[in-house]
Every structure is written in C-alpha cells, then in structure tokens.
Amino acid sequence: MENIYFERVEALRALMRERGWDAVIVSGSDPHSSEYPAPRWKQVEWLSGFTGEAGDVVVTADHAGLWTDTRYFIQAVRQLEGSGIVLHKTRVPEQVLIPEWLAGDALADRERSVVVAVDGLCQGVSAVDGLKAAFEAAGRTEGSPDEDGFRIVSVPDMLETLWEDRPPVPQTPVITLGADLAGEDRRSRVAWLCGEAAAAGCDAVLLTALDEIAWLLNVRGSDIEYNPLVISYLLVTKDRVEWFVRKGGRPDEDTLDSFRELQDDGVDILLYDDIAFTLTDEIGDSVERLAVDPSTLNYNLYNILKTNSPEGSVVEWDSPVALRKAVKNEVEIEGMRDIHVEDGVAIERFLYWLENAVSSGGTVTERDAARRLGELRAEIPGYRGDSFETISAYGEGAALPHYITPRVDAPVLDPHGLYLVDSGGQYMNGTTDITRTVPLGPCTMLEKEDYTLVLKGHIDLAMAVFPRGTAGCQLDVLARSPLWRAHRNYGHGTGHGVGFFLGVHEGPQDIRQNFNRTPILPGMITSDEPGIYREGMHGVRHENLILCVEDGSSDFGDWLRFETLTLCHFDTSVIIVDLLDRDEIEWLNAYNARVCSTLGPLLPPEEAAWLARKCRPI
Numbered sequence: 001m002e003n004i005y006f007e008r009v010e011a012l013r014a015l016m017r018e019r020g021w022d023a024v025i026v027s028g029s030d031p032h033s034s035e036y037p038a039p040r041w042k043q044v045e046w047l048s049g050f051t052g053e054a055g056d057v058v059v060t061a062d063h064a065g066l067w068t069d070t071r072y073f074i075q076a077v078r079q080l081e082g083s084g085i086v087l088h089k090t091r092v093p094e095q096v097l098i099p100e101w102l103a104g105d106a107l108a109d110r111e112r113s114v115v116v117a118v119d120g121l122c123q124g125v126s127a128v129d130g131l132k133a134a135f136e137a138a139g140r141t142e143g144s145p146d147e148d149g150f151r152i153v154s155v156p157d158m159l160e161t162l163w164e165d166r167p168p169v170p171q172t173p174v175i176t177l178g179a180d181l182a183g184e185d186r187r188s189r190v191a192w193l194c195g196e197a198a199a200a201g202c203d204a205v206l207l208t209a210l211d212e213i214a215w216l217l218n219v220r221g222s223d224i225e226y227n228p229l230v231i232s233y234l235l236v237t238k239d240r241v242e243w244f245v246r247k248g249g250r251p252d253e254d255t256l257d258s259f260r261e262l263q264d265d266g267v268d269i270l271l272y273d274d275i276a277f278t279l280t281d282e283i284g285d286s287v288e289r290l291a292v293d294p295s296t297l298n299y300n301l302y303n304i305l306k307t308n309s310p311e312g313s314v315v316e317w318d319s320p321v322a323l324r325k326a327v328k329n330e331v332e333i334e335g336m337r338d339i340h341v342e343d344g345v346a347i348e349r350f351l352y353w354l355e356n357a358v359s360s361g362g363t364v365t366e367r368d369a370a371r372r373l374g375e376l377r378a379e380i381p382g383y384r385g386d387s388f389e390t391i392s393a394y395g396e397g398a399a400l401p402h403y404i405t406p407r408v409d410a411p412v413l414d415p416h417g418l419y420l421v422d423s424g425g426q427y428m429n430g431t432t433d434i435t436r437t438v439p440l441g442p443c444t445m446l447e448k449e450d451y452t453l454v455l456k457g458h459i460d461l462a463m464a465v466f467p468r469g470t471a472g473c474q475l476d477v478l479a480r481s482p483l484w485r486a487h488r489n490y491g492h493g494t495g496h497g498v499g500f501f502l503g504v505h506e507g508p509q510d511i512r513q514n515f516n517r518t519p520i521l522p523g524m525i526t527s528d529e530p531g532i533y534r535e536g537m538h539g540v541r542h543e544n545l546i547l548c549v550e551d552g553s554s555d556f557g558d559w560l561r562f563e564t565l566t567l568c569h570f571d572t573s574v575i576i577v578d579l580l581d582r583d584e585i586e587w588l589n590a591y592n593a594r595v596c597s598t599l600g601p602l603l604p605p606e607e608a609a610w611l612a613r614k615c616r617p618i
Contacts, residue, residue, distance in 0.1 A: 003082035005048050005049045005080075005082070005084075005085065006082060006083050006084045008046070008047050008162065009047065009048075009059060009083065009084055009085065011162050012024060012159070012162060013059065013061065015158075015161070015162065016059070016117070017061075019155075021115050022060060022114050022115050022116065023058060023059065023102055023106070023107060023114070024058070024116075024118075024158070025057075025058050025098065025116065025117070025118045025119075025123065025131075026043050026044055026047055026056065026059070026159070027044070027056050027118070027119060027122040028044040028053075028054060028056055029041070029123075029124070030121075030231075031121045031208075031298045031300075032208050032231065032296060032298070033124050033208070033209065033297075033298070034209075034224065034227075034229075035053060035054075036225070036226065036227055036503075037224065038223055038224045038225075039167040039170075040166060040167040040168060040169055040170070041122055043119070043122065043159055043163075044056065044057050046159070046163055047159070048066055048079070048083055048085050049080065049083060050066055050068070050075075050076055050085075051075075051079065051404060052068055052075055052076065052402060053402065054069055055067065055072065056098060057085065058098055058102065058106075060106060063086070063106065064084055064085040065085060065086045065087070065088045065101075066080060066086070066087055067088045067097065068087070068088075068090060069090045069091040069491070070089070070090075070091050070092065070491025070492060071401045071491065071492045072401075072402060073087065073089060074399070074400050074535055075400055075403075075404075088101070098131070099130050099133070099135075100134050102116060102131070102134070103131075103134040103135045103137065103138040104138065110147060112146075112147055113145050113146060113147065113149035113150060113151060114140065114150040114151070115150075115151050115153060116131065116150065116151070116153070117153050117155050117158060118131075118152060118154060118299065119156060119158045119159070120154030120155065120156050120303065121156040121298050121299075121300045121301075123154075123298065123300075124294070124296065124297065124298060124299065125294035125295075125297050125298070125299050125302045125316075127299075128299045129294070132150075132152060135150045154303055156300050168247075169247050169272065170223040170231060171223065171231075171246075171247040171248075171249070171251070172221050172222040172230075173222070173252050173254050174219055174220070174230055174251070174254070175219070175220050175221070175254065176217075176219055176220075176258045176261050176262070177218040177219070177220065177428070177501070178218070179218075179331075181331070181335065181428060181429060181501075182331065182332065182500075183330065183331030183332050184218075184329060184331075185218065186217050186218045186262075186267075187265055187266075189215070189216045189217075189218075190236060190241055193205055193216060193236055193320070193321065194236060194237075194238055197238075198238070200291060200317055201289060202289040202291040202317075203237060203238050203287060203288050203289055203290075204235060204236065204237040204238070204282075204287040204289070204290045204291065205236045205290070205292075206233065206234070206235055206279070206290055206291070206292045206297070207233070207234040207235075207236070207293075207319065207321065208233055208292075208297050208298065208301075209293070209296040209319065209321075209322070210223075210230065210231060211325070211499060211502050211503050211506060212296075212319060212325065213229075213230070213233075213243075214228070214229050214230060214502060215321065215499075215502065216236075217234070217243065217262065217267065219258065220384075220501060220502075222384075222385070226386055226387055226388045226389065226426070226504070227502075227503055227504075228384060228385075228502065229502075229503070230245060231245075231272065232272060233275045235275075235278070235279070235282075237287060240266065241267045242267075242268045242278065243262065243267050243268065243269055243270065244270045244271065244272050244273075244274060244275045246270065246271045247272050248271075276301060279304075279305060280304060280308040280309065283308075283309040283313050283314070284309060284310045284313055289312070289313055289314075290305070290309075290314055290315065292305070292315070292316060292317070293317060293318060293319040294316050295318070295319075302314075322506075322507055322508045323508055323518070325499070326497050326506065326507065326508060326509055326521075326524050327521055327522070327524055328500055328525060328547075329523070332430075332500040335429035335430045335500065336429070336430040336500065336545075336547070336565055337565060338430070339380075339382075339427045339429050339432060340432060340545070340565045340566055341567060341598060341599070341602070342380045342381075342427075343380065343425055343427075343432040343566075343567075344566065344567030344568050344598070344599050345599055345602050346373070346376040346377045346380060346425075347423075347434060347568045348569070348595075348599055349603065349607060350369075350372060350373045350421075351436070351438060351568075352611070354372075354438070355438075355440075355610075358414075358415050358440050358441075359415055359440075361415075363412055364412065365411060365412050365413065366392040366393060366397065366410040366411050366413065367392065367408075367410035368410070369392045369419075369421065370405050370421075370423075373390060373392075373423055374386065377425045380425070382427045382428035382429055383425060383426075383427055384428065384501070385425075385426050386423065386424060386425055386426065387425055387426045387431050387432065387433060387504040388423075388424055389404070389405075390405065390421065390422070390423040391403050391404075391420065391422040391423070391435075392405045392410075392420075392421050392423075393405065393419070393420045393421075393539065394411050394412075394413050394414075394417070394418075394419045394440075395411070395414075395417050395418070395538055396535075396538065397411060398419070398533075398540070399533045399535050399536065399537060399538060399539040400539070401490075401491075401492055401531065401539070401541070413440055415440055415441035416440060416441035416442045417441070417443060417444075417447065417538060418437050418438070418439055418440070418443060418447050418538050418539075418540060419439075419440050420435065420436075420539055420540070420541060421435065421436055422435040422541065422543065423435075424504055427501060428501060429501065430500055430501060431499055431500065431501055431502060431504055432545070432566070433504050433527055433543065433545060434544065434545070434566050434568060435541045435542060436543075436568060436570075436571075437540045437542060438571050439571060439573060439574045443574050446537075447540075447574065448575070449486070449579070450534070450538070450540045451540050451575065452575050452576045452579045452580065453483050453486055453488065453532070453579065454483070454530050454541065454542055455542050455575065455588075456482040456580055456581075456584055457479040457480060457481070457483055458479060458528055458530055458543075458544070459580075459584045459587050459588060460478045460479060461475060461478045461479040461494065461495075461511070461528045461546075461562075462544065462546060462562055462564055463562075464478055464562060465551055465559055465560070466520075466559070466560055467556070467558065467559060467560070468557060468560055469519050470519060470520060470560070471509075471516060471517055471518060471519050471520065472495060472510050472512065472516060472520055472526070473510075473515050475494075475511055475520065476493075476494050476495075476511050479528065479530040480530065482579075483530065483532065488532055490530060490531045490532060490533060491533075492512075492531070493511065493512030493513075493514070494512055494527075494528065494530055495510060495511030495512070495526040495527045495528055495529065495546075496510050496511075496526065496527050497509050497510060497524065497525065497526055498525045498526065498527060498545055509521075509524050510526070511526055511527075511528070521548060521560075522548050522550050524547070524548045525545055525546070525547050525548075525565065526548070527543055527544070527546070528544050528545075528562075528564075529541055529543035530542065543566075544564050544565070544566035545565045545566050546563065546564050546565065547562065547563045547564075547565050548560055548561075548563075549561060549562070549563045564591065567595050567598055567599055568595060568599075569595045569596070569611065569614045569615050570588060570591070570592060571614065572588070572592070572618050575618065585618060588618070589617040589618065592615040592616075592617070595611070595615060596611055596614075596615035599611065600612060
C-alpha cells in the first residue's frame with residue numbers, strides 16, 4: 001500500500017511539470033507569518049505528514065526534503081517514513097538552508113533559467129529576499145532566460161487544486177478587552193502607532209502580524225487553535241483605522257457587539273479579502289507613504305503593493321508594536337501574577353492526583369493525565385482554553401521536546417522513572433506556560449543526574465542579575481553551563497517571550513544561543529526552560545515564566561533581575577544535593593517555601609498537607 005504523502009508529493013510533481021516549475025517551496029506558515037497556522041494553511045502537514053510547529057518542504061523533480069530544527073529530528077524521521085521526503089536538519093553546525101541548497105547543486109543541471117514556485121500568500125517577503133540573494137550569490141541573474149538565470153513565481157494557494165476538502169478561512173467569535181484588563185485603551189494605542197509612523201516619515205501603517213493587531217485593537221478570538229487571535233489585516237492612517245476581518249456570512253451577536261464597540265472607537269470593519277484592492281486604491285491617493293514590516297508581510301501582498309503603487313510609497317520598517325507589546329504594563333503584570341496563582345493551584349492539584357493515581361496501582365495513561373489537567377484548568381474563572389497542546393510524556397516519549405501525546409493507545413504511566421508535563425492556559429488576565437518533570441517512583445542514577453543538572457541550570461538563570469542592555473543570547477549560557485560542564489546539552493532555545501492573553505511564544509526577545517540584539521527589558525516575560533533529552537530513554541525539562549524587573553543602580557550602571565511568576569513546587573526527592581551549590585539550594589528552598597505559603601491556603605486540607613511535605617527544605 002502506497003504512502004498517502006508519497007502520492008501527494010507525486011501529484012505535486014505532476015503539477016510542477018505542467019507549469020514548468022523546477023522547484024516548489026511549501027511553507028509551514030500562513031499569510032500572516034504565524035508560528036501556528038489555522039488548519040487551512042497546514043500545508044506542510046497535508047503534504048508530508050509532519051506535524052511539528054516549524055518546518056518547510058521543498059520538492060524538485062528528483063528530491064523532496066523537509067527542513068526543521070533540533071526539536072523535531074526524532075519526530076520528523078518517524079513521521080516522514082514512507083513518504084520519500086528526506087529530513088534536512090537546521091540549527092546544527094553543518095546546516096544547509098533552503099536558499100543555499102536550491103542555489104547550489106540542487107538545480108545546477110538545468111539548461112535553462114530555473115523557476116522556483118512559492119505560495120506567495122504563505123511566504124514572507126524576507127524569506128523570498130533571502131532566496132533571491134542566494135541565487136545571485138551563486139552567479140544567477142533574476143529574470144534572465146538563460147541557464148544562469150532564475151525566476152521566483154508567486155502562486156497563491158498553489159495546493160488548492162490538489163487538496164480536496166481544504167478547510168476555509170476561519171471566522172470565530174470576536175471579543176474585546178477593556179483598559180481594566182489590558183491597561184490601555186485602543187484609542188491610545190492607535191495614537192501611539194500613528195506617532196511612530198509619523199516619526200518614520202509615513203502617514204499610514206499596515207499591520208499583518210495577528211498578535212500585533214490583537215494587541216493594538218484590544219481584541220481576541222480563536223481563529224487559530226490555542227491562540228486567541230483573529231485572522232485579519234489592519235490599516236492605520238492619521239485619520240482612520242480599517243480592520244479587514246469579515247470573512248463572509250453574518251457574525252454571531254457577540255461579534256457584532258464587538259464590531260459596534262470598535263466602530264464607536266473609529267474602526268471601520270471591512271472584508272478580509274478586500275485588503276489588496278483597498279490598499280492599491282488608497283496608496284498614492286489618500287495614503288502617500290505606507291509602512292510595512294517585511295518580516296511579517298506576505299510576498300503576494302507585497303508584490304501587489306509594489307506593482308501598483310508609486311515609487312517610494314511603500315516603506316519597509318521594523319514594526320515597533322512587537323517591542324512595545326512585549327514590555328507589559330502594570331495592569332498586565334498584575335494580571336499575570338494573579339493568574340499564575342490560580343494556574344499554580346490547578347497544577348498542584350493535578351500533581352497530587354497523579355501521584356496518588358499511579359502509586360495506587362490504577363491504570364493511568366499519558367492521555368488520561370493530560371485530560372485531567374485540562375479539566376482542572378477549565379474550573380478557573382476566565383479560562384479560555386489551553387495555550388498549546390499539552391505535552392504529557394512518560395519515559396522515552398519525554399525525549400521528544402515537542403512530543404504529541406497519542407489520542408488512542410497512549411502509553412501507561414508506571415510507578416517508576418520520570419514523567420514530563422508541559423502545559424499552559426489562556427485566561428482573560430494572562431497566559432501561562434509551565435513544565436514539570438516529576439518522578440513516578442524509583443529513578444536511575446542517570447535520571448537523577450539529568451534531573452538535577454537541568455534544575456541547576458534553571459535556577460542559575462532565574463537568579464541572574466545583569467546590566468541594563470543585556471540581550472537574551474548573553475544570558476543563555478547561565479542555563480547551559482551546568483550541563484556543558486557534564487558534557488550535556490539541549491538543542492532548543494532556553495527561553496521565549498510570552499504574551500498577555502496572546503501567543504505563548506512571542507518576540508522580539510528570547511534567550512537562546514542565536515544572536516538576537518533585543519535586550520531583556522523590565523516588563524518582559526520570558527520562559528526559563530533548559531532540558532536534557534536521551535532518545536529511547538527519558539527527557540527532563542523544568543520551566544517557569546520569569547518577569548524582568550529593576551534591581552537598582554550602582555556606579556556601574558542600572559541593574560536588572562528576574563522575578564519568577566510561575567508557582568508550582570519542584571520535586572526534591574530525586575535531586576542529587578551534592579550537585580547543587582549553596583546559593584542554588586537556598587533559591588530552591590525559598591521558592592518551594594513561597595509556593596507552599598501562597599498555594600497551600602487555597603488547596604483542600606489533604607492536598608495542602610501533601611504540598612507542605614513536597615516543599616520541605618533540603
């Protein structure tokens with residue numbers, strides 16, 4: 001029986017021969033450069049079977065490859081089996097990325113100009129610029145019909161004819177947030193953005209990143225699973241705001257109420273598909289200079305704008321919204337502090353249930369555990385769903401950093417070894433993301449070592465004090481150093497930004513080895529999540545969310561530190577105490593004591609007593 005994904009790749013190759021394309025790039029994103037696309041744009045998954053959050057597929061006449069990073073190597077090998085698609089590894093020293101691969105030997109034997117087709121709706125401007133630069137560096141000339149030439153053709157929705165029953169563009173209910181939750185009203189945020197545009201010499205801004213639109217307008221939806229976002233475009237000029245959000249049909253009453261509120265604040269509600277027509281009609285007329293961010297603008301819309309607009313009227317800039325959104329205001333910070341208390345109660349109740357269910361000899365699967373945690377979170381007022389699919393992984397499953405818990409025939413949790421649960425919630429007053437690795441019974445010495453060293457790295461980052469202006473890439477080594485000294489490492493980043501009732505992954509800051517100039521600023525919330533993964537054996541990750549706060553000044557400048565927001569004890573029963581320094585032990589004891597004093601009074605008596613035992617100092 002032939003693999004369905006093999007058949008789909010062959011169908012795509014037939015389309016390529018018909019159209020005269022030498023290569024096709026299928027992106028894992030959507031028209032808004034989203035990390036998590038809605039089902040309509042899960043084109044990589046449809047074509048290849050790969051379900052990871054980061055991956056692009058390239059198909060030529062004689063090769064098909066998936067490019068993804070270290071988080072998904074094991075998963076990709078398993079999911080690509082039988083498809084004919086080969087894994088290309090990224091974020092490794094020997095990586096060859098898609099532009100360089102295509103511009104190198106992949107298409108070198110063509111006796112005419114090379115044609116590369118991309119779905120311009122789901123390919124960013126920056127990505128296409130990188131592709132062009134690679135071909136030019138290889139000595140090829142764009143537009144030349146000769147064998148040393150190349151062309152990039154934009155084919156929106158290129159898989160439409162092959163993908164039967166492709167999902168439509170989603171339209172879910174839209175809600176609004178008041179200043180009491182968001183800390184600032186939309187009129188104020190729009191006025192700020194207009195000021196930023198004017199300072200850049202522009203009279204209009206096009207926002208295409210969904211989280212930026214949601215933040216600016218104080219709106220939320222659920223067009224993308226786990227992400228409270230509304231698929232839309234936003235045009236802001238000095239005298240009007242146009243939100244391209246309607247997808248046809250009559251919205252529900254709650255959405256209509258939200259639309260009326262927005263209209264009262266001067267926001268025009270327009271059709272999503274009218275964005276290109278409206279922009280080309282307005283640029284050069286009512287809009288003289290339009291600011292766009294090439295890192296999130298899709299190539300198709302960019303081409304339309306450049307082709308139909310007067311020269312110099314489309315200005316590329318780095319959207320300032322991402323940075324301002326990342327620096328939370330006091331209302332957002334207090335909301336995040338409050339929700340981490342409630343979320344922490346749910347996690348502690350879950351861990352209490354888990355320990356008793358497994359130790360009593362009952363049959364508990366990874367899926368059972370994930371379901372129980374979801375039920376406890378759903379009891380919290382303001383709960384709007386999970387912030388990502390819960391990773392509930394036991395033993396060798398935890399060795400996959402982004403493990404997908406099986407919906408049927410999930411592994412049973414045995415009363416020994418390590419269990420890892422990475423989960424989070426979306427709430428009206430914040431977003432959470434927490435990972436705990438816990439022993440279900442006796443553990444091997446290697447499991448104890450890995451558990452302790454990862455915790456040591458987590459604590460060292462949490463204790464960091466650093467001068468203002470320090471970037472996350474300069475802090476990353478703090479979490480890795482204990483592992484490196486033991487010749488151990490992990491392939492993913494140490495920390496990502498987290499939004500306020502927005503994306504669980506957001507920038508522009510992060511904590512990872514890749515060079516990123518963005519400093520960690522007061523008000524930014526970032527994860528702290530080192531790990532160790534041993535294929536076929538076990539995985540360990542410890543994750544809290546940390547808030548950057550002021551830590552005073554000295555003759556040497558201004559200083560910053562982290563405040564830990566997440567509240568849930570770290571299990572000390574498998575720690576090798578001799579591997580921890582005195583200050584690390586003091587931090588751990590103080591943290592667990594804070595967890596106990598904060599959450600204990602909110603738990604039923606038997607659970608509070610259990611937590612007190614778990615939080616005894618070492």
